[in-house]
Amino acid sequence: MNSDYIRELFENDRRSLLKYYRAFLQELGEMTTELERAAALRDYQTFRDAAHKTKTSLQLFKADRLREVLQMTREVYQNGDWTQLPELQQELLRELENTRAFLRDEMKVWEESNGPQ
DSSP states (O other): OOOOHHHHTTTTOOOHHHHHHHHHHHHHHHHHHHHHHHHHOHHHHHHHHHHHHHHHGEEEEEOOHHHHHHHHHHHHHHHHHHHHHHHHHHHHHHHHHHHHHHHHHHHHHHHHOOOOO
């Protein structure tokens, strides 16, 4: 993942950047819940919509592996090959957690390097 683009986008405006990170972390949590729910119900339409929203949001962070896993999981749903689903769901959850951890670390670096907000 790459945060340089995000920093440039916000022109290193610390307050706006931290606000964006916090909002995105919350949104990512909501998207994760939606993906988990759709996967548990094997609801392809809801999963597809949630996956698309998540992939679009992740473009800014260059979270390519997560986007790739979302696409593979979506294809498994579409093809009805449920045998691969448990493994992909676990990888998807791992990658979502990695993304959240990355964002939390980024926020911590910005907060520590620039004083409390």
